[in-house]
Amino acid sequence: MTTPSPPAWLAANPRARRAQKFGDAQRFVINPNGIPELCEELKACPAHKPTPLYALPALAAQLGLGALRVKDESQRFGFGAFKALGGVLAVHDVLASAASEAHHATPGFESLMKGEHRDITAGFVFTTASSGNHGRSVAAGAKLFGNRCVVFLPKFTSAAKEAAIRQRGAEVIRVDGDYDTAVAECRRQAEAKGWTIISDTSWEGYDSVPRSVMRGYTVLVEEIVRQWPEAPTHVFVQAGVGGLAAAVIGYLWAVLPKRPTFIVVEPASADCWFQSNLLGKPALASGNADTQMGGLACREISPVTWPIIAEAADWFMTIEEDEVLPARRRFAHPLDDDPAITSGPSGCAGLAALTRACADAAAFKALGLGKDSRVLLINSEGDLGEPLT
Numbered sequence: 001m002t003t004p005s006p007p008a009w010l011a012a013n014p015r016a017r018r019a020q021k022f023g024d025a026q027r028f029v030i031n032p033n034g035i036p037e038l039c040e041e042l043k044a045c046p047a048h049k050p051t052p053l054y055a056l057p058a059l060a061a062q063l064g065l066g067a068l069r070v071k072d073e074s075q076r077f078g079f080g081a082f083k084a085l086g087g088v089l090a091v092h093d094v095l096a097s098a099a100s101e102a103h104h105a106t107p108g109f110e111s112l113m114k115g116e117h118r119d120i121t122a123g124f125v126f127t128t129a130s131s132g133n134h135g136r137s138v139a140a141g142a143k144l145f146g147n148r149c150v151v152f153l154p155k156f157t158s159a160a161k162e163a164a165i166r167q168r169g170a171e172v173i174r175v176d177g178d179y180d181t182a183v184a185e186c187r188r189q190a191e192a193k194g195w196t197i198i199s200d201t202s203w204e205g206y207d208s209v210p211r212s213v214m215r216g217y218t219v220l221v222e223e224i225v226r227q228w229p230e231a232p233t234h235v236f237v238q239a240g241v242g243g244l245a246a247a248v249i250g251y252l253w254a255v256l257p258k259r260p261t262f263i264v265v266e267p268a269s270a271d272c273w274f275q276s277n278l279l280g281k282p283a284l285a286s287g288n289a290d291t292q293m294g295g296l297a298c299r300e301i302s303p304v305t306w307p308i309i310a311e312a313a314d315w316f317m318t319i320e321e322d323e324v325l326p327a328r329r330r331f332a333h334p335l336d337d338d339p340a341i342t343s344g345p346s347g348c349a350g351l352a353a354l355t356r357a358c359a360d361a362a363a364f365k366a367l368g369l370g371k372d373s374r375v376l377l378i379n380s381e382g383d384l385g386e387p388l389t
């Protein structure tokens with residue numbers, strides 16, 4: 001009997017070499033040094049505490065897996081998404097580096113929060129384009145350090161997400177278009193007005209801030225390493241521009257003795273990484289990114305992440321819109337004693353992908369899934385403004 005080939009929604013990465021070492025090109029994107037110390041420093045933030053890593057043994061057994069763990073970022077900072085880690089830290093890094101240039105000593109979180117360097121930091125106006133969550137994080141960072149903030153939102157972002165951004169003191173400008181239109185407008189206005197862009201995506205000549213944002217995300221990965229000493233064999237991670245995936249893949253690649261199998265997940269209409277993998281260079285999504293998974297609704301990758309994702313993601317896969325609601329329900333109404341998890345449409349994408357892969361014999365086999373697998377998922381957001389009906 002011949003083995004059926006994997007389905008069209010699953011593509012292997014021809015560049016991935018398991019023997020490849022984490023090198024300088026990767027370290028430039030995700031530097032694992034100092035992350036445990038950063039976790040300590042974050043304790044200065046009043047709302048900060050590690051999010052839980054839940055075990056779901058009943059669902060693992062049903063899917064034919066050895067173990068399944070879910071990092072629940074819906075509980076991050078009382079904020080509801082992992083994005084809280086990125087924007088806040090990037091705002092901090094910009095202010096810290098300005099203060100350090102002026103005073104030749106780098107101030108920590110606490111000192112900036114107390115406004116000890118207002119002479120240098122007060123004049124910064126921060127801005128970003130966002131599908132919602134990142135803008136909320138930048139707004140929270142600006143508020144924490146007492147700076148003005150302007151957030152550009154695409155047409156589709158929910159009113160609840162806009163309200164949550166305004167609630168953190170930021171001004172909001174809606175653009176008549178998608179996420180990429182919001183990025184273009186943010187860049188145009190920032191240049192004209194001298195504002196500092198805190199973007200989670202990179203472009204030619206702009207990568208320092210996105211690298212700070214990803215450094216923030218690595219905090220959640222370091223927490224996972226501490227919470228799960230056996231470590232995963234498989235990681236399903238959802239991608240928009242690829243910042244989260246780069247942090248997860250890069251950090252685990254750098255610190256674990258054995259690199260897990262990494263599977264990058266995207267909505268079929270926003271498959272920029274899937275297409276980039278096929279082409280072997282950054283490529284646009286095949287669709288118009290019209291997806292309910294707002295955090296993943298990106299038509300272009302963040303190019304600075306290439307040396308990590310394009311070289312160490314083992315597989316790229318897409319999911320369909322009608323797989324989202326069942327995945328959210330699965331998290332919300334667990335089997336047996338598994339914990340209930342509140343997820344939003346982008347948050348549950350990893351579970352939607354895992355379920356899809358486990359229901360397809362060829363995909364299950366190609367990914368090397370089975371009774372010995374320990375699978376990690378990241379519930380990257382809760383249900384802010386998008387309650388399960």
Ligand SMILES: Cc1ncc(COP(=O)(O)O)c(C=O)c1O
Binds near residue numbers: 239242346
């Ligand atoms: C909830 C959620 N999950 C995943 C992502 C994807 O992150 P990235 O764009 O860094 O790939 C986002 C991005 O906004 C998000 O909001």
